[in-house]
Amino acid sequence: MSAPHPHTAGAPDVPGTAGAVELRCGGRAVARYEYRPQLARRESPRPYLHPVRTLGGTAVTELRPADHVHHLGVSMAVPDVGGANFWGGRTFVRDRGPVELDNHGHQSHLGWPELREDGFTEEIAWQRDGRRLLTERRTVTARALEADRWALDFTTELTNVCGEELSVGSPATNGRPGAGYGGFFWRPPVGPRPPEVFTEDAEGEEAVHGSRAPWLAMATDAWTLVFAGATEDTRRDRWFVRAAEYPGVGSALAWDRRLPLPAGRPVVRRVVTGVADGRLERAAAAEVAARLTGKEAAR
Template sequence: MNVEIEGVEVAVWNDGAGVEPVLSPRPYLHPVRTLGGAVVTEEVPADHRHHLGVGVAVPDVSGASFWGGRTFTPDRGSVLLDNHGRQRSGGLRPGPEGEDLVEEVVWEGPDGRELLREERRWRARRLDGSGWALDLECAVRNTSGRDLSVGSPATNGRAGAGYGGLFWRAPIGARAPLVLGPGGARGEGDLHGSRAAWVALCGGDAAAPWTLVFHQPGGRTDPWFVRAREYPGVGPALAWEERLALPAGRVLVRALRTAVLDGRVEDPGVLAAAVAAPA
């Protein structure tokens, strides 16, 4: 299914059914494009084959990986385990107001049993100028009948690797993207692990530059996981330093707004305004 704005295709939804089991199959968006056509997502890249565009990926739900690839263990480091789960989508449908696209996603553990059931909402809208915004919201309910918890490599002992949650993998280029934030914050070191109001990546090449601005709407700001030098990727971290408890029946709600802009935009006022407009 394609996502369009004023007749321009800006994203393609994939149900993830054909993804290899070791990559933790899950629904995602790819390619995502600027209005000018620059691709701003990556799918199964050589550096991290388990990275799949834009979606929800969690490395540790009580031992089950919904991130894909290797798992960090306290005693052996990163190793490939037979612990990969799967997110099965029921397909996209229009929301009640016709503006959202909604899907029900069932999270199954390695044994095929349901652990979580999620309602995921996507909304694309035009921004002033040469940009558009994507709102992604997920409401994940623990349907396993037992208490669960969300972890990360950081909670298992790998400092600074608290990734997991809503995640955007951007394309790798000839040089690392510029990372910007409010208050003069600049670079991966300033923004990684911060609770900044927004984080921006400026990337692409001279022929097709792009800028992505990330914001967590709704008043909640989890620590940002930010990568630029090794690969470009951004997402709010559910378990930055400590495991996140998810009792039986409890619902976990998170949201990510991303402004997708043509060109290399470095003006902090413009960047903040791009994600400030209400959905």
Template structure:
């Protein structure tokens, strides 16, 4: 992939995110488009990319560790009976072009390639919407169709034998600070309570910022959340939590996640109010 200038995303008259379509990264990072830096309206950065603890974490985007055995997450692959091992199995999310590219959002076409084979075609929509003077929402929808001509399935380290590691799908890596961020849901408190739950939304509150993630897919049951706070700050969806997700040949699945990006620390009622407004926008 050749590096190119990031696409800017604007909201309320300010640049709030940069979207890199062709990152200049080694293949062990499973090259893929990503958003970074994403900022609050006051300019505080709330994403991280290539951190020392997990150099394959790339801001906010879509990443899956196991598509028919191919790694679109980056780093090591968890293999049942062997643990995390280095494998030559990394895939690439290739940016094919924009169908629409406006200051406040875009519609992108991508192809997921691995071992010279086209596995999935993706239609991705990203939009930025102002909510208040101190908060805006990032609305990301991805639609994946199996174009391989054969049945596929999506897995995770959890479905491959590593309990508690059902990551894969939408993922947001936040910046690591001196103290771990506070985690809470609509009724839950703490990382352990929220991780793996199918709650309506999850909040991550750091030093002067709050992110609130809402599962907003209309046609499927809500995916469980993957949440980390103490080890590193990150929140994502779990496409393959209890078992592999089958994707038959020619079939499509869709996911939508809306993220509230706010200055300051929101409480539960404030987070809930902004989520309702963001999802309805």
């Protein structure tokens, strides 16, 4: 295990205390990772990245916005793991709708197998009422792309360790059509008008929400985010997209059917996100996506 780098912040590595590390890219601070946040149980406490910034310093994440206080920058948030809510807020119950339940889980930092200036590998326990359901190995890396853009590489490896069959669900699998959210989720800030969202061959929230596309972009005048699935399993997942009501992009683990989590067999997903200053048009976003997944030569 690498020693903590000099940008580690917060209290010592003691359960129940706050703690954060800073991610740097090319010598610049680009993100802060809160690995022991102090949050209410109803928000399903979990590690998150906020603020995440462009190389020019513009914030591209939001924390606990008034419209959804359980949206936490960039995080792994899942509304139904064997009935436990790791998303926060109300739980969608078939034939009842959103209901306040005492079923919130939390993700607890266990340690750093590796910790560097540009990223880390972290071990995380997904627990409910003191019982561990999953162990996650999370790897996050910041890497340079060009002078005005960088990439956040986020890999999650979830392993069922509870000794019983588990599966991941969503409001959609529980009866709310189109609400298949849960997994990697990025909450950008609200701007003066809704952001544009597009893929290589579709444009607009209605067209891209629920689509399977190798990459998806969300753009404003100030910033552009280009999300790319970096494994075959990730590319098979559908995109959850919000733009008009609030800005949000997620890679959905359980869009219309539950995802089994067999005991002892890891489920791996990897999303790489290009973070750029200013607005990128479709051609430029496609070039960023190709670099994110190492497919430039194939284009």
